[in-house]
Amino acid sequence: MNKFILSKKLYRNELATFYSFLIGFLIALAVGSLILFIQEKNPFDVFSLMLKLSIGSVNSLSNSLNKAIPLILAGLGISIINSVKLWNIGAEGQIFMGAIALNFVYINTSINNSQIYIFLLLVSGFLGGAFCILFPAVAKVLFGVNEIITTLLTNYIVFGLTIYLINGAWKDPASLNFPAAAYVSESVYLPTVIGKLSSGFLICILFTLIAYYIKDKSVFGYEMRIAGGSALTAIYAGINAKQKAFFAMLIGGGFAGLAGAIELLSQTHRVSTGISQGFGYTAIIVAAITGMRPVGIFLVGCLFGALTIGGSVIQTIGVSSYIAEIIQATTLFGALIAQFFFSYEILKKSEND
Amino acid sequence: MSSPILEVKNVSKTFGNVKALDSVDFSLQKGIIHGLLGENGAGKSSLMNVLSGIYLPESGTIEIKNQKIQKLNPDIASSLGVGMVHQEFRLIESFTIKDNLTLSKANIFSENFDEAYKKYSEIFSLNSNFLTPINELSVGEKQKVEIMKLIFKNSEIMLLDEPTAVLTPQETLQLKESLDKLSQEDQKTIVLITHKLKEIKDFTERIFVMKNGKMVAKNLETKKVTDKELIELMMGEVKTSNFNKDNKKGGVKLKVEDISLTNEEQLKSLDDISFSIQSGEILGVAGVSGNGQVELANVICGIEKEFQGRVLINSQDVSKKGVKSRKKLSLSYIPENRLGVGLAPGVSVLDNSAIKEYFKASYGPHLSKGKMLGYLNDLIKQFAIKAPDVKAEISTLSGGNMQKLLMGRELISNPEVIVAAQPTRGLDVSAVEAIHKLIINQRDKGSAVLLISEDLDELFKLSDRIIVLYEGKIVKEVDINSATIETIGFAMAGINE
Structure with a gap:
């Protein structure tokens, strides 16, 4: 009889995360193909159609990248919070809160210069996201309450708040009973750059660089790493670990809130349940696949944006759009398994009787 | 001599590029205490892990009780009576002593547990009821339970990895007596791994010495071998040095006045401590x-804030100041807990090297990687640290190199006050020697050093004065010239002459 034992590798291949992603993605494509095959569709046809309709033209490519914006921003936020080894499951709620905060400021202010106004609205979106994670952050720092649970719960609270607002105080009479707030003025729409590509994508690039800088090049990032490595070492080094955790959470929440603001100003133009279609959850997948690396989050975010667009267009040939979500989730699953094999080796031993 | 109960021939094991075991031969005689001596990284633990079936060697043969074992695994090893006590305890803290002792499926005293417990707790002088949970025991008592666990699962060959590292001198003496009884009365075969020469000579009948993955001496008769020979075998050359004590002293650098600290249980962990150290x-x-050493270091270094009394560095009252401002006043702290306090696990060698003075590599919010790397390269050169990949996790370094990195980080800026807690614990002889030289070197450069240690040899070798802490109080203060091991030992045990 053979027995297998696991042993942890001391050194990991530097590109292990990238290879794991590739392996995960291939597994996901295989799983997707199998499902399509069962449905008597030719996987090759479906995938090439997805590819064509998601990146085949300037228009479709810009659609894909627009979809990538919230995934990337929320993913970056999650990765910043993970620097102190905390998990933010609340990006979905923070996205909604960003949009709500934006709308709140929009309703109560009026600025003629639209560029300044847009800037102010984006800032309020960021602050909204930060506000949303404020309570989990305080609970974590003061009482040690598990942030995974509290951030998850805030999703439900904020979603309830959204429903409440768009059916009540903010309900647009012109929306013919469709629950949604009133549209914002066209003057505060985020302009497009090429095709339909929103200038939000440029903000996204900027914030990828900011996240990379914070995590890898700043004193704050360093202090977060030490605090995340060992709370006792942080105390020994004179680093206030709780303060780092608190600010990391607020900044991370702000990134997701900004995603909600951009989504409102470039896509939905009003607060509705359509502000996010689970972006905050998919962002967890994006962040986890890349091992919390900002540049990786940017690239995988773009790919997942394209997958989402590809998934929605293949509905026209009678394939469910869920195939895209299956591929996304299976990619993470496969990548995590692959990462395991990069971190551990399996040694075979045979037992003799 | 009868045929060995366990015999290993030509065993090799490689990890990456490192030959942990290089054609090692090893054999054990029934009923005898064997010593396995060697520096850190010599391959002692690897060999024990092979014997207990945890590592599978690439080549070589293992024979236990005249039975050739093709591929040993922990189950087979255990069923053949090979048991190991690891350096880190493997007890279930919330379970009772009895639960832990009878946990193994190989437990042989399920019928007559009470009787067996009585017998062996007497042998080990363990004065606890078997219904006491493990987490209420002292470290020394836990060690006893660990060893008893082997007896309860009928291990005839007991491999003990550094069992004395956590014990007081009295407990060590007691352990010796217990092991003697086990080997004589129960015919247990015992292997004691250590790098303390004195213990190996006191405890064992036969000695094996390893160096760089090779077995350099087999089956030496303990009575016939001298310390000098063992050191030569272990290190290749003799490096004994005695430091001079005619060092020049200057003004007072560190002064603590009437320090008291009350812990969570309202007990005084420090009670009216006062002393000063000159340059x-x-x-x-x-x-x-556990007599207040950690607390004292934490008070001096600014980690513990709720205390009474005053701490003065260079005559400046720093009692209310935080860790960082004390560091800026040129205070360095080498904590007892290397990985976990002094170094952050899971974080890179590079990041760990900058913990003391990372703010010096910063421009506002920007942290200069170049400066950090430059600093680390200085450390690596100056303190001869072996760090193959500075971006890899800190745990890729060996214990000795971790401590060198930690010491180097704290000493490179030539601090005026140094607090060093157990700086050489768990290190091999050559690393200890290197660390001692660093401390003496720093003394000669004019630092004031507070050296907290449980190793009396170390204290006598390095200190100018010694104070003894017992239950948070200074119970003895002596100049090194008038100090004797006995007086210090008595004071440590809380006995007033």
């Missing part, structure tokens, strides 16, 4: 661990 002086703090 160029080493003050040794002796004491069995």
